[in-house]
Amino acid sequence: xxxxxxxxxxxxxxxxxxxxxxxxxxxxxxxxxxxxxxxxxxxxxxxxxxxxxxxxxxxxxxxxxxxxxxxxxxxxxxxxxxxxxxxxxxxxxxxxxxxxxxxxxxxxxxxxxxxxxxxxxxxxxxxxxxxxxxxxxxxxxxxxxxxxxxxxxxxxxxxxxxxxxxxxxxxxxxxxxxxxxxxxxxxxxxxxxxxxxxxxxxxxxxxxxxxxxxxxxxxxxxxxxxxxxxxxxxxxxxxxxxxxxxxxxxxxxxxxxxxxxxxxxxxxxxxxxxxxxxxxxxxxxxxxxxxxxxxxxxxxxxxxxxxxxxxxxxxxxxxxxxxxxxxxxxxxxxxxxx
Numbered sequence: 001x002x003x004x005x006x007x008x009x010x011x012x013x014x015x016x017x018x019x020x021x022x023x024x025x026x027x028x029x030x031x032x033x034x035x036x037x038x039x040x041x042x043x044x045x046x047x048x049x050x051x052x053x054x055x056x057x058x059x060x061x062x063x064x065x066x067x068x069x070x071x072x073x074x075x076x077x078x079x080x081x082x083x084x085x086x087x088x089x090x091x092x093x094x095x096x097x098x099x100x101x102x103x104x105x106x107x108x109x110x111x112x113x114x115x116x117x118x119x120x121x122x123x124x125x126x127x128x129x130x131x132x133x134x135x136x137x138x139x140x141x142x143x144x145x146x147x148x149x150x151x152x153x154x155x156x157x158x159x160x161x162x163x164x165x166x167x168x169x170x171x172x173x174x175x176x177x178x179x180x181x182x183x184x185x186x187x188x189x190x191x192x193x194x195x196x197x198x199x200x201x202x203x204x205x206x207x208x209x210x211x212x213x214x215x216x217x218x219x220x221x222x223x224x225x226x227x228x229x230x231x232x233x234x235x236x237x238x239x240x241x242x243x244x245x246x247x248x249x250x251x252x253x254x255x256x257x258x259x260x261x262x263x264x265x266x267x268x269x270x271x272x273x274x275x276x277x278x279x280x281x282x283x284x285x286x287x288x289x290x291x292x293x294x295x296x297x298x299x300x301x302x303x304x305x306x307x308x309x310x311x312x313x314x315x316x317x318x319x320x321x322x323x324x325x326x327x328x329x330x331x332x333x334x335x336x337x338x
Contacts, residue, residue, distance in 0.1 A: 004183060005258060006249040008265030010242050011054050015268050016306040017047025019275045023302040025089060025142065026280050028291040036295035045223025048091060048163060049171050049234030050241060052098060056175020059102055066103045071333035073099035079273070079325070087276045088144065094163040098172040101165065105173060113177035117170040121228050124167035128218065133160050133225050160225070167231055174235055189247040196239025203233035264313035267323030271309045279305045
C-alpha cells in the first residue's frame with residue numbers, strides 16, 4: 001500500500017511534542033503562567049499518545065508477520081533499556097511491550113481491536129482499584145525509587161510507569177483499528193476529525209462531576225494517573241490531528257513544506273534517540289538541567305532542535321531510504337532475502 005505521507009508528518013509532529021515535554025521534564029523547569037507553559041501542558045500526554053496510535057496505524061496498514069513484530073519488540077526493548085540509563089522517562093521499552101500485545105491481535109477484526117482496547121482500559125481501572133498507584137514514586141523529584149529491581153521494573157512497566165501497558169497498549173490497538181479503515185477517503189477523514197473532537201471534549205466533563213480530588217484526578221485527562229478519560233481524550237486529540245493532516249495534505253504539499261514534515265517522520269526512532277543523547281546531552285554538558293532555564297527558553301531550544309532534526313532528515317533522505325536506527329532495526333529483525 002502506498003505510504004500516506006500525512007501519517008509521516010503526524011509522526012514528526014508527535015515527535016516535536018515529545019521533545020518539548022521531555023526537555024521540560026529533564027531541565028526541571030519551574031512552573032510558569034506564560035504561553036510556553038500553556039503549550040507544553042497541552043502537549044503532555046497527548047504527543048506520546050499520538051506517537052503510539054500512529055505506530056498502531058502503521059501495523060494496521062502493513063502485512064507484517066507476528067515473528068517480525070516480536071523481533072522488533074525485542075530490538076526496541078534493548079534500545080529502550082540502554083536509553084533508560086540516561087533518561088528514566090524512555091518510551092521505547094514500553095513500545096516493545098505494546099508490540100507484544102499487538103502481535104496477539106494481528107489477525108483481529110476492527111471490532112475485536114476496539115473491544116481489546118476497552119478490555120485493556122477496564123483491566124487498568126481494576127488494577128488501580130486493587131494496587132497502590134503511587135508505590136515506587138518519589139513525586140518531589142519525579143524518580144522511581146526501585147526501578148532497577150525486578151518487582152519495581154515490572155510494576156513500572158505494566159501499571160504505574162510513565163507509559164504503562166495498562167492502559168497505554170489500548171492506544172496501539174486503537175491505532176491498528178484505525179489503520180484498517182480507508183484513510184485516503186474524505187468520509188473517514190471527516191469522521192476522525194468530528195468524532196475525535198467530540199471524544200476530546202466529552203472527556204473533560206467527568207472530573208467536573210465529583211468533589212473528591214483523588215477521584216477527580218483519575219477521572220481527568222492528565223496522563224498521570226492515566227484514567228479511562230485520559231485514554232478517551234488522547235485518542236480524540238490524536239484522531240483530530242491525523243484527520244486534519246490527511247485532509248489538508250494536498251494543500252500542505254502545494255506549500256512545498258510536505259517533505260520537511262514527512263522526511264523526519266520516517267526517522268522518528270533515530271530522532272527520538274538523538275533528542276536525548278544529543279539534545280539533552282548538550283544541555284547537560286552546559287550544566288543547564290538544573291532548573292535555571294525559563295519555560296520560554298527551553299521551548300525555544302526544543303523547537304530549534306526540531307527544526308534541525310527536520311533539516312538533517314531531509315539531507316539524509318537524499319541518499320538513504322531509512323534513518324540509521326531504522327535501517328539497523330530492519331537488518332537485525334527481518335530475514336535476509338536469498
